[in-house]
Amino acid sequence: MRIAIGADHAGVHLKAELVAFLAQGGHEVDDLGTTGDESVDYPDFGAAVGRAVADGSAEVGVCVCGTGIGISIAANKVQGVRAAVVHDVTSARMAKEHNDANVVCIGARLTGPQVAVESLDTFLSSTWQAGRHARRLEKITALEDAAAAGSLGAGRPVVGQP
Numbered sequence: 001m002r003i004a005i006g007a008d009h010a011g012v013h014l015k016a017e018l019v020a021f022l023a024q025g026g027h028e029v030d031d032l033g034t035t036g037d038e039s040v041d042y043p044d045f046g047a048a049v050g051r052a053v054a055d056g057s058a059e060v061g062v063c064v065c066g067t068g069i070g071i072s073i074a075a076n077k078v079q080g081v082r083a084a085v086v087h088d089v090t091s092a093r094m095a096k097e098h099n100d101a102n103v104v105c106i107g108a109r110l111t112g113p114q115v116a117v118e119s120l121d122t123f124l125s126s127t128w129q130a131g132r133h134a135r136r137l138e139k140i141t142a143l144e145d146a147a148a149a150g151s152l153g154a155g156r157p158v159v160g161q162p
């Protein structure tokens with residue numbers, strides 16, 4: 001797969017391990033940085049990964065920061081991105097099966113390298129289940145479309161859908 005990856009200074013060492021794992025697996029990896037320990041701002045890297053996925057140059061994005069949270073929030077501001085923070089193989093699998101996440105985010109200060117690699121491996125080998133989840137993703141897309149049009153969207157929560 002074509003995979004874009006980015007990290008801030010807190011995630012740079014885990015990123016290197018993930019890049020090595022992905023390259024070993026035969027993936028085409030686009031490393032968008034950062035490359036050193038110098039302090040940087042995670043939104044720059046989350047946005048770069050998000051844009052690579054949104055414009056189709058990457059099929060999947062991988063983001064790493066200290067917690068995975070900040071960089072996921074940034075990536076999710078790019079239209080078309082569904083970035084999910086995962087902490088283990090179960091959340092990694094669910095992020096794909098239920099949410100069809102196209103960017104997976106990991107916290108280097110919270111998740112050890114072996115769990116991170118196994119989580120990424122699980123994410124890449126899992127499949128979206130569609131079915132009832134499709135309607136939910138359509139609602140997320142509708143929120144994005146509303147935001148792009150300068151609106152907050154509308155409607156009340158619905159109970160009792162199949």
Ligand code: RB5
Pocket residue numbers: 008010011042065066067068069070071
């Ligand atoms: C950087 O210190 C840290 O704030 C960042 O890596 C991340 O954890 C933010 O969500």
